[in-house]
Amino acid sequence: MAVVESVLARVPEPLRSVLVKHRELVKFVVVGSTTFVVDNGIWYLLKLTILNTKPTTAKAIAILIATIVSYVLNREWSFRTRGGRERAHEATLFFLVSGVAVAINLVPLYMSRYVLNLEVPHVSLFVQEIADFASGSVIGMLLAMAFRFWGFRRWVFPDELGRKRRETTTDDAPTTVPRH
Template identity: 40%
Template sequence: MSTHYPLHVQTTHSETIVQRLWREVAKFGIVGAISFVVDMGLFNLLVTGPMDSKITTAKIVSGAVATAVAWIGNRFWTFRHRRNRPVHHEVALFFAVNGIALGISALWIAFTHYVLHLDGAFWLNVNAFIGIGLGTLFRFWTYRRFVFASELDEEGRDPSDLVVVEHRSASVD
């Protein structure tokens, strides 16, 4: 008969940080890719339809919808392992951060469209892509640092540094 029980084992700090960062970056990238498709798809639908003369407004609407998609993905998947502050504080921070990132993206679109006169579907898409990229760099850093910040344990370690390893005792027959 064998007994199973988990042991908490501390791996090397740098190894754990790299592994955790990689997992978060990968998940953040997947959520971001889905949000990107929502943002770009809706932006293109709006600028070729009901908001054809309101480029900046179309970008703000598409960005807001993509932000809602990103909230769900990041809250419940990418950063779910972090101990979070009360949800209403986290939501306020998340949408404040995304409001700034959306502002960066919308300002870039407005600047390139109205000042540089880069018109047409090609330039709108190129500049929407660049604006989203600029906002994404800002978002990842602020999500990790402020929005989905984890609490440290009594010894100053991040709880996600602990790795659970299954230990089996020897069978006794």
């Protein structure tokens, strides 16, 4: 039994039915949570050290690294039953959608810092850091995540290309999980 199925087996009904029905979204959120940690870890490492005067640049670098991690995890896990394009074409589409998402992710941080002036010396360092986190890692990330999920399903890993793949794959998860 795969990890996902063993976790689902412990979840009570009716939540289990919802999770099984939206399995792809749940996997996408798990990948997103993982890349959220990667993104913020790298962002704060850069922002608090070598790029302390360039938080937007530090965030862009962190997002790019997290996007590479995201591609691998989404390709091999979240959307593994979709797609079917040539790998280079699929990767190009993935990074184009992700590039737009990077811009979407950076807009709230840019607005916070440079339009609302939520930066030192206009506010305290504490307020600046809270504003950076809220705008760059919460608002921006949620907007970008919604766009990515839609874009990945629509263009990068379209279901119609995955039908043949699912028909030939024998290790797909069952639609229901047995109770224990």
